Amino acid sequence: MNTRDKITRLADQLIRKQGYNAFSYKDLSEPMQVRNAAIHYHFPAKADVGIAVIDKAIREFDEYKQQWSDLPENEQLEQFAQMYMRNCKQGLICLMGSLAPDYLTLPEAMQMKVRAMGQDLLDWLTYCLEQGRKKGLFSFSGEAYDRALLVASTLLSALLLNRVLGEDTFQRMYDQLLSDLLKK
């Protein structure tokens, strides 16, 4: 992995552990054992780091979607939820859960990226739920988009609340979420 990618990877973890406003160039340069100027060479401004992290997340989600594309929708949803569970086990929240609270403090270019990432995720989830419902794999009322909002929001905040309310919180919410959608 090249230096740029290593920085992006580290920044991603820092953002999802501490938040965008709580990490600094020092937090990147120290573990990589270079000076902060070296980080600035790859990413002139902090927002450039943030944008690279979001772009990487969008690309990686794209790869996942492709890998799941032949599965039935209920299994696709389960794969999606397990992506969050893996984050949970690492003590990390999701990018949206980290960046949405700080949204108003972010430079406009980052705001646009965050929004694009969210729309991308919601588009996929909406389609997955709609198709799954048509096939009888899911049972839910209302518009698929509204249901997608609730599903995404549950996983997002399950990661947040797991930190605060105890380590069984994610699993409880995960189980209840899937049981709601799959039950007749």
Place this chain on the structure above:
Amino acid sequence: MNTRDKITRLADQLIRKQGYNAFSYKDLSEPMQVRNAAIHYHFPAKADVGIAVIDKAIREFDEYKQQWSDLPENEQLEQFAQMYMRNCKQGLICLMGSLAPDYLTLPEAMQMKVRAMGQDLLDWLTYCLEQGRKKGLFSFSGEAYDRALLVASTLLSALLLNRVLGEDTFQRMYDQLLSDLLKK
């Protein structure tokens, strides 16, 4: 209102607009037209501000609970949700939605307060849902505590996502949440 309360009130809005790590003593002292040392007189350390804000939120929620205590549980829940809707209209997220992402960067005394606030809220919501279900006012499966987690998480993230995904987001999630719980 005394100076201490004015500071607490302003800090509350800043935390729920920008996040705990993104506001400074200057953001408090400038609008109040005093020097930053005056803020330090009332709150020696930044964590003291944070703790005062959380304590105020706990007290205010206590008052609300009392005011609602004679209503049927479905109306209590509606009042609870409308509390979030009022925040939404002011462009503010809830304290938990702001502080949970930053949880690992907070001093221990603040972490304990955040946790206490969350448990307090969940306790009330769990009891409200359980009682409402017994009376046939709500319809849901699973443990009341798990359902309370989902309800709280939906309102929390509805405020977050409303900023990012567009201003109809909160209303959509609000409607779907209540319709899910009230339907037979």
Place this chain on the structure above:
DNA sequence: GTCTATATGTTGATAGAC
């Protein structure tokens, strides 16, 4: 309670040598 003044550290960022 608020002020001036100051201490001390950190931040994001840049210039120029190697």
Place this chain on the structure above:
DNA sequence: GTCTATCAACATATAGAC
């Protein structure tokens, strides 16, 4: 690509006068 060196701005926080 990384370094040294440096910057201005801002952060949290304290001492002591009024």
